[in-house]
Amino acid sequence: MLKRKNSLVLLLLIVYLFVFTGCNSKDQEVDAAKSDGSKNPQVFKLISFLPTDNTLTKDIVPMWIEKVEKETNGAVKIEWTGGPESIPSKDQFDAVRNGIADIGFNVSSYYGHLMPESLSMHLSPYTPEEERENGYFEYLSKRFDKNGLVYMGRWLSPSPFHFWSNKEIKSLDDLKDTKFRSNPTYHDIMQALGMTPIDINPTDVYTSLERGMVDGFGFPLLGPNENGWTEVTKYFIDEPFLNQNATILMNPKAFKSLSSDNQQKMLELTAAFESEMITYFNELNEKERKEIEAAGVKIIKLNQEESKEFQALVKKVKWESLEKSTPDQIKELKKLLYKE
Known part of the structure; x- marks a missing residue:
């Protein structure tokens, strides 16, 4: 009788240990899955104002994603x-703000x-790094927050604008009465120059260039050569x-x-990305200069006085x-940005 009782106790103990360790093992698997985000990642949709195969986006956006x-x-x-x-470029700001897209x-x-x-x-x-140090990044963050968005940072710099022309420009006066393809970014600058x-x-x-409908256009260094515009453009005003x-x-x-940990990581990695992005575009711009010259576009530089005036x-x-x-x-912006 005692033997049978002991056997029953032993059997119950074995069953208990099996069930307990099995459940514990499953719990550990669940905890491991939770800690390993790659098994159940948060997925966010990203849109860009330029096509995915554009020179300005095709490499730099994947760099940030990676x-x-x-x-x-x-x-x-x-x-x-x-x-x-x-999503049309003009609608993308609202698309992100309204959650149609995430980024x-x-x-x-x-x-x-x-x-x-x-x-x-x-x-x-x-530079973006200097903007984070001097308060301008914080200013923009607050303003975007007020407009229902989170400002992460910049992604296309340095890529300033230039004038490309089919008319040789030796001075600013040579730009007067010319017709240039433009956009709202520099309409007012062209008008101030008499263009x-x-x-x-x-x-x-x-x-438009081929048929002489315009004498030139405004655009960054990157893009026109890939788009074929350099075939019908003579000069790049540096x-x-x-x-x-x-x-x-x-x-x-x-x-x-x-x-909260990944929020902080997203902000920090974007700050680090900005530095890498500048190196990337500097190298790309240097390469592009050589390529547009090889394509037959002559590079023109304004003299020091004309440059200062412009x-x-x-x-x-x-x-x-x-x-x-x-x-x-305006008062706060001048305090943050105005530099003689």
């Missing part, structure tokens, strides 16, 4: 769902009418103007859905524009 996924140990996954073919690689040229102080990025004489800015869709620039205004913006609900005009025109569009912010 950095995010690596630094968060796979807990965050980014899906680049497309460019303006998926946007955009430029303030497309949303400056909704947030005019964002156009002040054109006037920043600082006639003309809105032309990028897909029609080649034909006088860069305006800082870029490209931003990485995130929907606040999407950002808050991240753990840069002063650009600064004057853009500050006057900001004073009109965002008078309540």
